[in-house]
Amino acid sequence: MLAMEYRGPKRVRAVQKPMPEIKHPEDAIVRVTRSCICGSDLHLYNGNVPDTRVGSTFGHEFVGEVVEIGSDVTNIKVGDNVIVPFNVACGRCYFCKQGMFGNCHQSNSMATAVGAIFGYSHTAGGFDGGQAEYARVPYANVGPTVIPPGMDLDDAVLLTDVVPTGYQAAEMAGIQKGDTVLVFGAGPVGIMAARCAWLFGAGRVIVLDKEDYRLEFVRNYAPCEAYNFEEIGDPVLFIKKITDWLGADCVIDAVGAEAAGNALQTITGRKTLLQAGSATALHWAINAVKKGGVVSIVGVYGPTDNLVPIGNAMNKGLTIRGNQTSVKRLLPRLIDHVQSGRLNPKAIITHRLPMEEVADGYRLFSAKLDNCIKPILLPPTVTR
Amino acid sequence: MQTKKIDYTQINGWGVDADPENDPTYPMQHREDAPPRDIFYDRPTQQPVDVEVLHSNERPDVTAVFGTTLPPSGLSGAIRRFAFKYSENEYKHWLPLIFADRVDVVEGVLKDLAHGHVPNIFAEKGYPMEWKYNRTAFVTKMATIAAITVGTVLLLNSGKDKKKAKYARGYRGK
Numbered sequence: 001m002l003a004m005e006y007r008g009p010k011r012v013r014a015v016q017k018p019m020p021e022i023k024h025p026e027d028a029i030v031r032v033t034r035s036c037i038c039g040s041d042l043h044l045y046n047g048n049v050p051d052t053r054v055g056s057t058f059g060h061e062f063v064g065e066v067v068e069i070g071s072d073v074t075n076i077k078v079g080d081n082v083i084v085p086f087n088v089a090c091g092r093c094y095f096c097k098q099g100m101f102g103n104c105h106q107s108n109s110m111a112t113a114v115g116a117i118f119g120y121s122h123t124a125g126g127f128d129g130g131q132a133e134y135a136r137v138p139y140a141n142v143g144p145t146v147i148p149p150g151m152d153l154d155d156a157v158l159l160t161d162v163v164p165t166g167y168q169a170a171e172m173a174g175i176q177k178g179d180t181v182l183v184f185g186a187g188p189v190g191i192m193a194a195r196c197a198w199l200f201g202a203g204r205v206i207v208l209d210k211e212d213y214r215l216e217f218v219r220n221y222a223p224c225e226a227y228n229f230e231e232i233g234d235p236v237l238f239i240k241k242i243t244d245w246l247g248a249d250c251v252i253d254a255v256g257a258e259a260a261g262n263a264l265q266t267i268t269g270r271k272t273l274l275q276a277g278s279a280t281a282l283h284w285a286i287n288a289v290k291k292g293g294v295v296s297i298v299g300v301y302g303p304t305d306n307l308v309p310i311g312n313a314m315n316k317g318l319t320i321r322g323n324q325t326s327v328k329r330l331l332p333r334l335i336d337h338v339q340s341g342r343l344n345p346k347a348i349i350t351h352r353l354p355m356e357e358v359a360d361g362y363r364l365f366s367a368k369l370d371n372c373i374k375p376i377l378l379p380p381t382v383t384r
Numbered sequence: 385m386q387t388k389k390i391d392y393t394q395i396n397g398w399g400v401d402a403d404p405e406n407d408p409t410y411p412m413q414h415r416e417d418a419p420p421r422d423i424f425y426d427r428p429t430q431q432p433v434d435v436e437v438l439h440s441n442e443r444p445d446v447t448a449v450f451g452t453t454l455p456p457s458g459l460s461g462a463i464r465r466f467a468f469k470y471s472e473n474e475y476k477h478w479l480p481l482i483f484a485d486r487v488d489v490v491e492g493v494l495k496d497l498a499h500g501h502v503p504n505i506f507a508e509k510g511y512p513m514e515w516k517y518n519r520t521a522f523v524t525k526m527a528t529i530a531a532i533t534v535g536t537v538l539l540l541n542s543g544k545d546k547k548k549a550k551y552a553r554g555y556r557g558k
Contacts, residue, residue, distance in 0.1 A: 008489035011508040024431040024449050050481035051464065053454045054492035072429070090448065092425050106428055106448040109439035113472055116447075122438075123481075126451030138449040139428070177402050198395045201402030205390065223390055273482065304478050333401070342397035363510025369517035 002380055003132030004358045006056045009047030010366075014356045017057065020128065020136035025072035028140035030084060034157040035062035035130045035355075035377045039187045040300045042366050043257050044121060048270070048277060048302060051110065051122040058119040059377075060086035061160040062130025063153060066144070075141040081153075082144035084137055085327030086161045088116035088125060091142035102324030107138065113303055115324060123303065131358060133379045145331050148339065155338050157376065158188075158345035163334050165298050165325040166192025166254070170200050172321040173250035173296040177201035182239060182248035182288060184281040186214035186226065188348050188374045189298060190254035194222035195343065197252075206248065208235055208284075210260060213371040221347060229261055239288040247290035253322075255281035256299025265307065276302030286313050286320075297322030351375040438468040460488035 003017040020029055038061050044052050066080045076082060088108075089101040095115075096104050107116035108125040118137075119129015128135065137144055147156045166189050175181055181197040183190050186209035197205045205224035209215050215226040232238040240247055257277020260266065261284075269278030277300075285295045286309050295318055313320060337343040350373045353361045361375045392398050428448035436455040439446050456464045463484035470477040496503050506512075514522035 007492055007503065007508055010510075011503075011505065012510075013504075013508045023452060025429055026449075047485060050478050050485065052485055053460075054485075054488045055454050057453075088449070090428050092428065094423050094425065097425065105443075107450075109437050109443070109447045109450045110468075111440050111472055112442045116451075122451070122454070125447075126437075126454065128451065128453050138431075171401075175402075176404065177399060198392060198398050199401040201399035203392065223395070225388065225390065302478075303472065304475070337397065340397075342400070359508050359510040360513045361510070363513040364517070367514065367518065369513055 001133035002355055003057045003128070004059065004355065004377075006044065006052065006058060007054055010045060010362075012045065012058075012359050012362055014358050017132070020134050022068060022070045023136065024138055025070040026139050026141055027070040028066050028073055028076060028137045028144065029068040030062075030064035030082065030130075030135050030137050030144070031067045031381065032062050032064040032130050032133060032135055032379050033081070033382050034064075034153050035059045035132075035379075036157055036160075036162070037131070037358075037361055037365050037375050037377065038161060039189060039258075039365075040120075040256065041362075043277070043300055043302070045362050045366060046258070046270075048257060048273065049121045049123060050303065053122055053126075056119065056121065057128040057132050059129030059131030059135075060118040060120055061157060061162070062118070062135065063147065063157045063160065064130070064135070066140075067134070069140060073140045076144050076146065080144075081147045081156075083147055083156050083159050083331065084118070084130065084135070085143045085145070085164075085331070086117055086120075087143065087324060087327055088118065088127060088138050089142050089328060090139050091328075096142075099326055099329045100323070101142075101326040101328045111303070117324070131355065131377055133355070133381055143328055145328070145335075148335060151335075151338065152346055154346035154349055154376070155344075158348070158374075159331060159334055159338070160327065161325065162188045162348070162374070163192055163338075163343060163345050164327045164330045165189050166194075167196040167199075167330055167334060168323070168325045169193040169252045169254060169296050169298040170196040170202075172294075172298075172323065173197070173200075173252055174294045174319070174321075175200035175202050175250055178203035179249035180204040180206070180243055182251045182285075183207045183224075183254055184252065184259075184285060185209055185254035185299065186211065186218045187254065190252070191218045191221055191348055191373070192343075192345070193252050193254050193298070194218055194224045197250075198222070199337070199342065202250075206239070206242075208239075211368055214368075214373060217348075217373060235261075235284055236287045243290070247288055247293065249290050250294045250296065251285040251289040253281045253285045253295065253297045253299040257301050259299075268307070275306050276304040277306065279306035279308050282306065282308050286310075286316075286318065289316070289318060291316045292318070294319045294321065298325070348374045349376055353377055355379050438464060440472055441468065442471050442473075458488075458491050460484040460491055463487060 089104040116125030259280035269275040467480035
């Protein structure tokens with residue numbers, strides 16, 4: 001089958017690989033019909049995630065048709081079209097029982113600090129991902145969710161990560177009616193977090209980024225106030241000025257390790273890897289939030305250390321929350337939002353590429369070329 | 385800079401998920417709905433361990449399911465085995481893993497060559513997209529890299545020439 005293959009930092013290609021096999025009675029094999037390149041894939045692409053082995057297939061955002069099931073799979077059947085949440089979750093461990101499907105304790109041998117994620121390094125379990133024609137899906141009774149009749153596959157594929165992560169970012173921010181919500185990052189997740197903040201009753205939503213085309217998009221899509229942080233001077237000071245000198249009630253970091261905006265963070269976090277990524281957005285978030293406010297982190301950082309003003313977090317009485325998204329927990333609500341028209345995920349898709357051009361897709365997305373916001377990959381078995 | 389607030393009353397779905405009980409100090413579920421926090425559960429069936437699986441020493445065993453596609457191998461594999469002797473709390477775990485990733489890249493190129501495949505770095509890096517959408521910056525960047533490379537090589541070679549000349553003078557008894 002055709003699959004994306006990682007060869008080293010900023011080097012990927014499409015190759016023929018062996019078909020995945022059932023390895024466990026609760027496995028399923030899914031024929032991929034859509035997969036996405038995610039902003040967090042860029043951390044792998046740039047070589048910033050430890051234990052990213054050459055030969056890996058990335059891709060944690062995919063939907064597809066079930067073509068084979070293990071002997072213990074009862075909740076889905078061959079022929080079903082399913083949304084595959086990006087987390088691999090057993091559904092019965094201490095954490096899954098609490099709805100923390102992103103923190104499953106029976107799916108990732110290699111690390112305890114993160115649950116398993118499809119196609120996201122051996123640090124996240126060593127599972128091949130869905131940027132391929134077929135994928136092995138463990139615990140198929142738990143994660144895969146049948147796509148409702150009539151739902152567009154482009155909407156469905158964004159329910160595997162982007163929409164739930166944006167939604168959970170807003171949820172973790174503990175937004176109360178009338179709150180001012182500040183979102184760092186106008187990538188796909190930041191855009192969705194800004195849109196979802198309104199669902200929780202935000203009174204004001206502000207987004208900061210440095211790409212004008214993305215700011216223009218989020219300004220219309222969310223809708224919200226959107227500013228280029230390269231044009232406003234000190235972004236924290238700017239936020240204080242426009243929030244009656246108090247700061248935002250809730251701040252969402254939807255950027256993570258690839259953040260721009262601070263030379264020291266860039267050099268130590270992205271160029272030399274002395275930190276687990278550039279923590280510029282998180283640094284700003286802690287300083288821009290109101291005293292007693294909430295910082296919600298969905299931007300991805302590595303497993304070691306980051307330079308952030310933790311003393312300010314203590315002195316300001318902040319609540320800091322973060323997690324990988326529990327996609328399975330959120331899917332029923334989010335499917336309802338999409339079907340009712342409150343959320344329109346597919347509007348963020350800007351590029352559709354055949355899987356053979358996966359290297360071009362990564363470059364396009366990582367370098368933000370051709371006003372790219374969200375690229376999806378189409379396997380050769382899918383009508384294009 | 386002018387700021388303009390949005391009239392949120394016109395936004396489809398505004399406030400439909402507002403929940404005064406969403407207390408940010410409590411994660412992701414309502415207390416009254418929370419199941420008992422029982423740490424005991426029926427472990428899923430164990431996937432047969434038929435490849436080498438490194439597992440964090442912060443857990444006693446391999447998880448019930450695991451990825452099988454790339455067991456550790458070669459020098460990078462040996463470094464990864466060393467790394468997994470240490471907990472996730474230790475730099476001795478993470479830094480060797482990053483180093484192993486870089487070794488793995490070299491091993492990957494060698495394996496390609498051993499199989500008679502010369503990697504198309506230009507294509508693998510997606511440079512056709514840079515050429516198509518970002519040509520001026522791309523050409524400038526490549527020219528800069530080429531100039532620095534050529535300059536470095538010339539500098540190193542001139543150093544060698546000086547050493548040779550000095551050695552020759554010494555040999556003549558100067």
